[in-house]
Every structure is written in C-alpha cells, then in structure tokens.
Amino acid sequence: METQGDRDQQKEPRKAPLARMFGLAVSVIVLALSMGTGVSACAGAGGDERANDDPQGVYDGQEEEGALEPSETTSAALNGTVSTDPNLKIAFIGDTGTGSSFTSVLNLVLSEGAAAVVVNGDMSYSANPTTWWNQVESVLGTTFPVFISRGNHDDSSWSGYLPKAANHLGGATRVAGAHDANYKTTFRGLVLVTAKKGDNGATHITPFLDTDTHIWKICQWHQNQAAMQVGGKGDEMGWDVYETCRKQGAIIQTGHEHSYERTRTLTNMTSQTVDPTCNGAGVLCVGGDGTNGRTFVTVAGLGGNSIRTQTRCTPTTFPYGCSNTWGFIYTSNQSANYGAQFITFNVGGNPKAATGYFKTISGTTAETFSITHD
Numbered sequence: 400m401e402t403q404g405d406r407d408q409q410k411e412p413r414k415a416p417l418a419r420m421f422g423l424a425v426s427v428i429v430l431a432l433s434m435g436t437g438v439s440a441c442a443g444a445g446g447d448e449r450a451n452d453d454p455q456g457v458y459d460g461q462e463e464e465g466a467l468e469p470s471e472t473t474s475a476a477l478n479g480t481v482s483t484d485p486n487l488k489i490a491f492i493g494d495t496g497t498g499s500s501f502t503s504v505l506n507l508v509l510s511e512g513a514a515a516v517v518v519n520g521d522m523s524y525s526a527n528p529t530t531w532w533n534q535v536e537s538v539l540g541t542t543f544p545v546f547i548s549r550g551n552h553d554d555s556s557w558s559g560y561l562p563k564a565a566n567h568l569g570g571a572t573r574v575a576g577a578h579d580a581n582y583k584t585t586f587r588g589l590v591l592v593t594a595k596k597g598d599n600g601a602t603h604i605t606p607f608l609d610t611d612t613h614i615w616k617i618c619q620w621h622q623n624q625a626a627m628q629v630g631g632k633g634d635e636m637g638w639d640v641y642e643t644c645r646k647q648g649a650i651i652q653t654g655h656e657h658s659y660e661r662t663r664t665l666t667n668m669t670s671q672t673v674d675p676t677c678n679g680a681g682v683l684c685v686g687g688d689g690t691n692g693r694t695f696v697t698v699a700g701l702g703g704n705s706i707r708t709q710t711r712c713t714p715t716t717f718p719y720g721c722s723n724t725w726g727f728i729y730t731s732n733q734s735a736n737y738g739a740q741f742i743t744f745n746v747g748g749n750p751k752a753a754t755g756y757f758k759t760i761s762g763t764t765a766e767t768f769s770i771t772h773d
C-alpha cells in the first residue's frame with residue numbers, strides 16, 4: 400500500500416532546491432527538538448502503557464529520555480513537524496445565544512487566559528450578528544481572535560458575521576475554501592479547518608490538510624451525526640467529514656446539541672470504535688497519515704443558550720452506555736452549567752503534548768484530559 404512517505408517522496412522532485420533545503424533544515428531542527436524532549440510515538444500499538452493504566456487521570460506528557468527509533472522519526476514525518484507556540488491555550492464554545500450566560504462564558508474565556516476562542520456555530524438565535532459581535536467585543540475587545548463556524552441559526556444571517564470576523568483574526572492567516580463558511584485558519588501554529596453542513600471531505604477539508612506540516616490540526620463545524628452527540632440531534636453532517644478529519648489526525652469540534660460531551664480516542668467514527676491501544680477516558684491520542692488515523696470528538700454546546708438532557712448512551716453516570724464511546728458527558732442530568740472547553744497545546748516542553756479541561760462559569764472544572772500526538 401502506498402504510504403504518506405511514498406507520496407512525499409513522489410512530490411519531492413517538484414520542490415525547488417530552496418524548498419528542499421528548508422525542509423531538510425526543519426527536519427533537523429525537529430529531530431533535535433524531539434531528542435531534547437524525549438518525544439516518542441504516542442500510545443499507538445500499545446506504546447504507552449501508562450495511558451491505559453490511568454483511564455481517568457491526566458498524563459503529564461513526559462517520556463523517558465532516549466534516542467529516537469527509526470519508526471518514531473517516520474511517525475513524526477507523517478504527522479507534521481511544526482508545533483504551536485508553547486502553551487497555546489484555546490477556548491472552544493458553541494450555541495452561545497446573546498444572553499447574560501454568554502457574557503459570563505466570554506468572561507471565563509478571558510479569565511482563563513485563552514489566546515483565542517473558537518465558536519462552533521449558532522451564535523445569535525435571532526439572526527442578529529450585530530448584537531452578537533457587540534456582546535463579544537464588550538468583553539473581549541475589538542481585536543481578540545474569534546474563529547466562528549456557520550450553524551443552522553446562522554444560515555440566514557451568515558454574511559453579516561463576516562466583516563467583524565475579519566477584524567478578529569488576531570494575526571492568523573486565513574485561506575478561503577469552496578464557499579464563505581469554508582476556510583483554513585492558522586493561528587500561532589494551530590491549524591483550524593472550518594466547514595458547514597453539506598460539505599464533504601474531498602472538497603472542503605482534505606485540500607487544507609493533506610500537505611500541511613503542522614502537528615496540531617482541528618476540524619470545526621456545527622451539526623452532528625446522531626451517534627456523535629448524546630441528545631436528540633439526528634444525522635446531519637454525514638460520516639464523510641468525520642472520517643476525513645480522523646484520517647488526518649485532526650481533533651473534531653462541533654456544537655448543535657446544548658450540552659458538553661467528549662469521546663474517547665476513536666479509530667473509526669462510523670462504528671464508534673474505541674482505540675484499544677489508547678482507550679483511557681481522559682487520556683487521548685491523535686494522529687493520522689491521510690489513510691489511517693485516530694482522534695476524538697467534542698460537542699461544545701454550553702456557550703450560553705440552554706442546557707439539555709442526556710437522552711442517548713445512558714446511564715448518565717460514568718462510564719455511560721454506547722460501548723465506552725464517551726470519555727465525559729456533561730448535560731442537565733449531570734447538573735451541567737454553561738462553560739467552555741480549553742485545550743493547551745505544546746505543553747511541558749513537548750511539542751506533541753496537550754492538556755484540556757472543561758470549566759463552568761461558576762468556576763467548576765468539570766473534567767480534565769490529556770492528548771498526545773503521534
């Protein structure tokens with residue numbers, strides 16, 4: 400079978416000499432960094448026993464010192480070489496509305512020290528971009544990085560969100576896609592691909608990720624598949640976009656259902672297959688080469704509009720139902736409050752380590768988790 404490495408080799412002759420020299424220099428730097436921090440392959444193929452021994456705990460991302468094995472350098476090449484800024488903290492929210500709870504969530508984003516907020520759709524529920532942006536700017540100011548996606552309640556007013564969105568890039572580079580709600584945003588080394596309902600992997604996602612050399616990649620959209628949320632939402636996005644992002648090792652961020660839930664590491668989205676080599680509830684592994692990959696899905700729907708019940712994957716207590724698909728579920732059944740998920744990338748001096756948590760506007764840290772990139 401053709402591997403990413405094969406494809407890279409085939410592409411190599413087309414590169415200009417300067418590009419080849421640059422690529423070599425980057426490889427050397429990354430190898431040196433990796434050796435310095437003792438990065439190894441993630442828990443793939445049973446590589447990290449501690450991850451499975453500590454299903455609820457938070458793995459600190461530290462590995463033993465030692466030279467890289469050949470397979471580890473190959474893994475690094477397949478999964479990107481450029482990390483984010485150290486300790487880059489990003490907030491993820493969705494389904495905000497324009498009430499006082501959303502203001503509290505915005506204040507939480509600020510007080511937690513996030514460098515940017517990613518909004519997974521359904522901003523205003525009255526098709527009022529002006530009111531929504533005024534509320535955002537009253538807390539975060541006029542230039543704070545805010546990266547939005549188009550939800551169903553944004554459909555009729557979407558064009559009204561875009562002028563202000565351009566003021567809130569925070570120095571990120573933005574590449575346009577096939578329509579005005581499809582784009583790639585690169586912010587301090589974090590890659591975010593935004594899509595909407597009706598999009599597909601080949602047209603709206605793969606072109607942005609297939610040759611990208613960044614380690615940390617995120618796919619962002621609003622709607623779900625029924626099995627990728629724990630409330631009453633149906634099959635709306637289709638599996639193709641989920642599987643495409645998994646194969647790229649991209650973290651999947653969604654909204655739409657008004658609760659917070661996060662899967663374990665999945666090696667197949669359609670069948671919700673939990674990775675047996677990285678099955679901890681709070682210890683996640685991501686990575687992919689475009690053909691094979693693993694990642695997890697978040698529904699961040701507690702941005703301020705309402706809080707709904709858990710109707711799928713009962714019981715409502717850990718480890719829940721649905722064959723251990725879920726690492727954490729936070730709905731009105733678990734007395735959830737509004738809040739945000741925060742993920743900090745490139746932590747502990749390890750470019751391939753990240754940590755995350757969900758915090759509420761009342762100050763409760765509902766869950767913590769760690770992520771290691773292959």
Ligand SMILES: [Fe+2]
Nearest residue numbers: 521550551655
């Ligand atoms: Fe929605």
